[in-house]
Amino acid sequence: MHESVLTLNNVEAYYDKLHIVQGVNLLLDSGVTSIIGRNGMGKSTLMKAIMGLVSTKGSIKFFGQEIVGLKPYQIAQKGIGYVPQGRRNFPSLTVDEHLTFCASSGFSSEENRWSSDRVYDLFPRLYERKDLYGTSLSGGEQQMLAIGRALVLNPRLLLLDEPSEGLAPTIIDQLVDVFEKIRKENMNILIVEQDLNFCERVTDSTNVMVNGQIAFSGSLRELRNNAELSRKLLGIG
Template sequence: MSAALDTRAAPQSPSGGTLELSGIHAGYGDFQALFGISLRVEPGEAVGVVGPNGAGKTTLLRVISGLIRPTAGTLRFGGQDLARTPPHQLPALGIAHVPENRRLFPHLTVEENLKVGAFSPAARAHFAERRDRVYDLFPKMKQRRHQLAGTMSGGEQQMCAIGRALMCAPRILLLDEPSAGLAPIVVKQVFDLVRRIREEGLTVLIVEQNVAQVLRVVDRAYVLETGRVAAEGRSSELAADPAIRRSYLGGH
């Protein structure tokens, strides 16, 4: 049984860590990828964002984590305006982003990658404690702690990337396509780990093409199509919706 995740370094606020997006427009130069996106994630929830390639899912997470600035709309976390917050300050607010394709430092060891995740002074002060909790959650990472991250399997790299994000004791974890490029048995392991993380009480927003898997681990989900919210609802409702089943679940 894993130890509870440490959230002491994450500052609290009157809004309790609610993520709120309203009317978000964003893109890359002259290309607009998001059109009026509105969504909400309450503390302790696991929420999915699903849809086909090119729907704007990754862009959405990049907007939340400050890598792309919205051109219109409001973006708040715990009542704080994220659009006006420098990206490097977001981990201190409790926002951690596990990007698509993991983005580990391949020539650093597992433990060195975890140290990168604990770069802030507040996180460094609790490094050993949080590292041990990550190893408790991901026992394979303890076994591989001196191994170069780039030499591990895709599934092990995904565990390391999630562990690195947990080192800053986030209040919300943003996961971008955690199953991408992994074998089916490893995909199941990754989603089992996501389930364990959210059972610890951590808020999770997960972007994923594997609709069937993600609907099993989230409370609610939003369906994105061409940069717009096409549907939203409880995961059980979306899984039973005939249109969703035809489009994403191979049903009739």
């Protein structure tokens, strides 16, 4: 039987004692999928729940393995590369150190392995700045660094929380290209986004989160064409 990448069953998560995620059921297949929704609906907390960073109840299975209750480093070692909201690069490490200190052979075969060299190929601008400290970069470069840092773990799933946030349109274009390149290497990607235009360019498969629960799963294009549904779930249209 073909395993889904992520299966979430009745997942509840708490952030600072507040009950944010209130019963999420979700099945994510391979390829590129997204979770969208307005601000404050619990998308980021759901990501943190998957990564084991917040108090979580319920069941989250990653390629069939239960990960609720594991520590973040154990979950990462199972093959999840986390690119958090706000990037969270390290001011005390250089760009190059970001790409080497946590590098792992992970789950990629030798030909497909992501090394710092391959990341520099993907993001030439990072190579030019490899000795700069992690937070001395522009917004777009920091996003590239955060993605590169997750890639060198050679994960089976990339988790990105609002990757397009605060980025200029030209950078966003580059980001779309990058996702295309990574996707072609059979990397599974889960994006959490508020920017629907960006999301559309990357994937059509979406799940809408409303008030801590999943309210819709399906095609993003169809959702956007349905004015009434768009307005109800996303507040636009």
